[in-house]
Amino acid sequence: MIVPMQPNDFVVDQAYETAWRKFTETAEKLRYYNMLSSLSGWDMQTMMPEEALEKRSEVAGFMAAETHRLMTDPHLDEAVQALQEAAEKGKIGTREARSIVLFERQMKKVKKIPEDRFRAFHMLVARGESVWRNARAANDFSSFAPLLAEIVSLSREMIDYLGYAEHPYDALLDDYEPGLTVKRLDTLFPPLREGLIQLLQKIQNASYAPDISRVHGTFAEAEQEKISRLVSERLGFNYRRGRLDRSAHPFTVGVHPTDVRITTRYLAHDPFSSLYSTVHEAGHGMYEQNLPLELERYPGLMSAASMGVHESQSRFFENMIGRSYGFWRYVLPLYQEAFPDIFNGLDPEDVFRIVNASRPSFIRVEADEVTYNLHIMLRYELEKGLMSKTIEVRDLPELWRVKMEEYLGIRPETDTEGVLQDVHWSSGLFGYFPSYTLGNIYAGQLYAALRQDLPDLEEHLAKGEWEGPRQWMTTHIHRHGALFDPLPLIEQASGASLSIEPLLQYLEEKMARVYRF
Numbered sequence: 001m002i003v004p005m006q007p008n009d010f011v012v013d014q015a016y017e018t019a020w021r022k023f024t025e026t027a028e029k030l031r032y033y034n035m036l037s038s039l040s041g042w043d044m045q046t047m048m049p050e051e052a053l054e055k056r057s058e059v060a061g062f063m064a065a066e067t068h069r070l071m072t073d074p075h076l077d078e079a080v081q082a083l084q085e086a087a088e089k090g091k092i093g094t095r096e097a098r099s100i101v102l103f104e105r106q107m108k109k110v111k112k113i114p115e116d117r118f119r120a121f122h123m124l125v126a127r128g129e130s131v132w133r134n135a136r137a138a139n140d141f142s143s144f145a146p147l148l149a150e151i152v153s154l155s156r157e158m159i160d161y162l163g164y165a166e167h168p169y170d171a172l173l174d175d176y177e178p179g180l181t182v183k184r185l186d187t188l189f190p191p192l193r194e195g196l197i198q199l200l201q202k203i204q205n206a207s208y209a210p211d212i213s214r215v216h217g218t219f220a221e222a223e224q225e226k227i228s229r230l231v232s233e234r235l236g237f238n239y240r241r242g243r244l245d246r247s248a249h250p251f252t253v254g255v256h257p258t259d260v261r262i263t264t265r266y267l268a269h270d271p272f273s274s275l276y277s278t279v280h281e282a283g284h285g286m287y288e289q290n291l292p293l294e295l296e297r298y299p300g301l302m303s304a305a306s307m308g309v310h311e312s313q314s315r316f317f318e319n320m321i322g323r324s325y326g327f328w329r330y331v332l333p334l335y336q337e338a339f340p341d342i343f344n345g346l347d348p349e350d351v352f353r354i355v356n357a358s359r360p361s362f363i364r365v366e367a368d369e370v371t372y373n374l375h376i377m378l379r380y381e382l383e384k385g386l387m388s389k390t391i392e393v394r395d396l397p398e399l400w401r402v403k404m405e406e407y408l409g410i411r412p413e414t415d416t417e418g419v420l421q422d423v424h425w426s427s428g429l430f431g432y433f434p435s436y437t438l439g440n441i442y443a444g445q446l447y448a449a450l451r452q453d454l455p456d457l458e459e460h461l462a463k464g465e466w467e468g469p470r471q472w473m474t475t476h477i478h479r480h481g482a483l484f485d486p487l488p489l490i491e492q493a494s495g496a497s498l499s500i501e502p503l504l505q506y507l508e509e510k511m512a513r514v515y516r517f
């Protein structure tokens with residue numbers, strides 16, 4: 001149970017006030033650097049001309065070095081220590097104290113890494129996305145492997161600096177989900193996997209299956225974009241505080257609640273890929289846009305609680321809302337108008353079944369909800385092995401194929417459909433993938449609670465009255481920023497402790513409707 005924090009008056013004595021000033025001055029500088037770096041990152045993936053890459057990655061390295069220099073400033077360290085002491089004595093407000101806790105976690109890590117290695121890592125990963133993008137387009141793992149090997153080697157080096165109690169991978173997991181460990185994931189993932197495989201078997205044994213071939217043709221990009229914009233806006237993504245652009249791999253950058261960039265991609269033969277990428281990223285985007293501005297003056301608090309919580313927002317809007325029957329009752333006419341030849345013969349129930357059809361497939365971001373988490377478990381196994389040095393980069397393409405067969409029963413023919421499909425490793429984001437499954441688990445819990453509060457959700461969605469879910473999430477998640485760690489936040493919002501059951505139950509119910517069992 002969380003007692004909501006009340007802001008209390010901070011100024012207690014001169015010493016702490018000076019320390020607070022030093023702390024907030026530096027934190028603000030860091031935040032401005034961060035805002036500009038994230039804008040630069042957005043530009044690199046959407047607009048930047050190819051030949052600008054070398055120079056821009058030098059700039060990324062420079063910015064990282066500046067960040068490092070600021071965070072390791074001995075005066076800052078003194079100020080933070082003084083404020084920690086003040087917090088222990090109850091002499092500063094709860095929000096100030098929380099700010100210090102979060103900042104100190106970061107500072108402690110950065111201090112362990114030498115500045116030149118910190119810079120080298122950020123320069124390297126800034127180049128990664130572009131090299132990966134070309135390798136993926138050419139289905140050529142060998143053109144990406146040398147860079148990936150460097151990224152892996154530097155990530156292992158970072159782990160050595162950071163240290164860990166039980167598993168090397170823990171050092172990286174903590175960056176995305178504070179306190180998350182291999183040990184905890186190893187208690188969550190196996191029963192989830194078992195539940196999902198049982199459900200997959202039911203699906204495969206069902207006598208009915210949706211006819212996905214009914215949505216087949218070429219879908220003009222301009223029409224796809226129009227629908228993506230309309231749907232994301234109606235869900236609550238605010239275009240006066242945001243943009244939608246295109247990129248090889250959809251992503252979101254929250255520069256500030258007033259400036260949130262989302263991207264999507266358009267496939268000529270699949271009208272749902274752009275839709276669900278947009279809705280997913282809009283879920284992230286709405287979290288960023290609705291972070292509480294009143295926490296801006298407390299460094300680090302006007303932020304998301306964790307990447308797992310972030311993914312709970314994107315996966316919730318993508319799946320619980322965007323793949324619901326009520327949603328399709330409202331959205332189908334948009335598709336019928338844009339692509340009459342294909343959609344005129346379909347009713348909402350047909351499309352609801354088609355977009356929820358479950359079958360093992362190669363590409364994670366296009367995977368259905370039942371198989372999705374199996375894709376994550378595969379990446380989890382590989383990352384764990386890479387970071388504990390039991391797997392090397394050269395082993396990845398073949399191991400990917402072997403694991404795909406083990407987890408999903410299919411074997412990709414190309415690396416574009418296999419090991420090259422995701423952007424994360426090229427950006428050095430080892431440890432991120434488990435956030436997606438945690439996000440799904442959290443989303444399952446949040447959805448169960450939301451349905452209690454909004455019993456007529458489906459009817460509202462059908463009428464295009466879509467503000468309810470966004471408002472519910474703002475009340476229960478967004479407005480808390482980073483005041484709480486992810487677990488207490490989710491437990492408070494859902495009224496239940498962490499469990500895979502709500503997710504499994506939701507999937508079971510949905511698939512029973514889709515497959516009529």
Ligand code: ZN
Pocket residue numbers: 280284311314
């Ligand atoms: Zn996401």
